[in-house]
Amino acid sequence: MTYYLRFPDEATGMAALGAAGLMVVDPDTGEQRPILASHSHALDIIGPIYVGGSWDAEGIVIEPPTLLPGWHVNHLGQLPEGWDAYVVVPRTPRRVFA
Numbered sequence: 001m002t003y004y005l006r007f008p009d010e011a012t013g014m015a016a017l018g019a020a021g022l023m024v025v026d027p028d029t030g031e032q033r034p035i036l037a038s039h040s041h042a043l044d045i046i047g048p049i050y051v052g053g054s055w056d057a058e059g060i061v062i063e064p065p066t067l068l069p070g071w072h073v074n075h076l077g078q079l080p081e082g083w084d085a086y087v088v089v090p091r092t093p094r095r096v097f098a
Helices: 010-019
Strands: 002-007 023-025 032-034 041-047 061-063 071-077
Touching (some): 002 010
C-alpha cells in the first residue's frame, strides 16, 4: 500500500527515516542518505510542495507560488511504527508510484 506522508519539516522526516532503519551512510560522501528502495519498501522523497504561481512569457514571476506546509514523502510498503501520525490523504497526489 502507498502511504502519503507529511512531516512537519525535513529534520523530522529524516529523523523518522533513521529511526525506521531507512538510512545508510553514503560511501562516497560519508553522509547519511535515505534507502530509496528494497525488497520490502520504496520511498519517493518529495520534500516541499508549491502550488499556484504565474510567470510571463519570459519566465519572470508575476505571482509567486505558495509553499504548502510540511515535508512530503511517499512510502510503499508496511508503514513503520509511529508514522501513522504523519499519514495524509491528498485529494490529488502530486506524485504516485506507477
